[in-house]
Amino acid sequence: MPSLTLLGTGQDGGVPQAGCACANCLAAFEGGGRRRFPVAVGVCDADGGMHLIEATRALPEQLQVWGQTLGLGRPVRPDSVLLTHAHLGHVEGLGQFGREAMGCVDLPLVASDSVWEVLAQRGVLQPFWRVDLERVVSRGSGGSGGEYSVAGVRFEFIPVPHRDDASDTHAILISGANSRVLFLPDHDDWEQTLAAVGHSTPLAWFASLRLTHALVDATFWGADELPGRNMSEVPHPLVEETLSRLGNRRAGDPEVHFVHLNHSNPLNDPKSPQRRAVEVAGWRVGQRGWSIAL
Numbered sequence: 001m002p003s004l005t006l007l008g009t010g011q012d013g014g015v016p017q018a019g020c021a022c023a024n025c026l027a028a029f030e031g032g033g034r035r036r037f038p039v040a041v042g043v044c045d046a047d048g049g050m051h052l053i054e055a056t057r058a059l060p061e062q063l064q065v066w067g068q069t070l071g072l073g074r075p076v077r078p079d080s081v082l083l084t085h086a087h088l089g090h091v092e093g094l095g096q097f098g099r100e101a102m103g104c105v106d107l108p109l110v111a112s113d114s115v116w117e118v119l120a121q122r123g124v125l126q127p128f129w130r131v132d133l134e135r136v137v138s139r140g141s142g143g144s145g146g147e148y149s150v151a152g153v154r155f156e157f158i159p160v161p162h163r164d165d166a167s168d169t170h171a172i173l174i175s176g177a178n179s180r181v182l183f184l185p186d187h188d189d190w191e192q193t194l195a196a197v198g199h200s201t202p203l204a205w206f207a208s209l210r211l212t213h214a215l216v217d218a219t220f221w222g223a224d225e226l227p228g229r230n231m232s233e234v235p236h237p238l239v240e241e242t243l244s245r246l247g248n249r250r251a252g253d254p255e256v257h258f259v260h261l262n263h264s265n266p267l268n269d270p271k272s273p274q275r276r277a278v279e280v281a282g283w284r285v286g287q288r289g290w291s292i293a294l
């Protein structure tokens with residue numbers, strides 16, 4: 001049966017972040033399960049084909065976590081790679097597929113035209129074969145960035161606003177016979193995203209997609225989280241705001257998992273009041289190795 005496994009739950013820099021001595025990073029260095037790899041998802045299709053969304057610098061560990069979760073007794077070797085956008089943490093692992101490491105040749109890579117252009121300029125596409133997204137007609141819930149189908153699983157690319165300094169950005173709707181999961185690791189703010197998809201609340205959008213699960217951008221908890229840095233340079237919806245837009249989980253709402261946590265986010269601390277607030281409202285903080293039948 002097809003399945004989906006969460007392979008990373010951190011922001012691009014992961015937790016611990018290089019050179020950081022904050023309480024979350026120090027706790028992550030000490031172990032105890034506080035380490036977060038940059039966000040990534042593994043999808044196993046109905047024929048056992050393995051499809052990796054995002055290539056992070058934690059690729060070796062993530063392929064091992066994936067194999068372990070599926071009980072394979074060995075790390076996974078992906079049969080295709082999909083990318084949401086070209087920001088560093090989401091593409092840093094692409095080089096690992098090349099001749100210096102895994103030695104892949106003509107590995108299918110699925111990404112938008114603009115992601116392809118950026119990666120071509122960076123010279124990291126040698127191991128890959130370009131898969132063109134199948135263009136589909138918009139269905140009234142925002143534009144479509146195209147689709148990619150494998151045995152028993154469909155990936156729909158949904159354009160979302162996210163600082164387009166490198167490439168455009170897509171959320172990916174991953175659907176099988178049993179589950180429909182939205183992967184939305186990065187976007188700038190709810191206002192623009194909801195306008196782009198034509199809905200007034202996140203839950204109305206999720207209902208229109210008939211989601212069972214949503215993996216949602218939770219980079220920052222609150223507005224004062226990056227002392228000394230201008231947070232408007234790195235726009236993301238704050239979890240505080242996302243929570244107020246979601247309210248308490250009601251019957252029929254999808255399971256929402258908060259992912260893409262920055263090292264500064266208090267949700268990293270399992271004992272924090274912020275973590276408690278998420279859980280009391282009926283939502284969850286993403287956990288590496290979480291897996292469902294698709």
Ligand SMILES: [Zn+2]
Nearest residue numbers: 012087089186
């Ligand atoms: Zn990111």
Ligand SMILES: [Zn+2]
Nearest residue numbers: 020022025263
């Ligand atoms: Zn830190």
Ligand SMILES: [Zn+2]
Nearest residue numbers: 085087162186
């Ligand atoms: Zn990004």
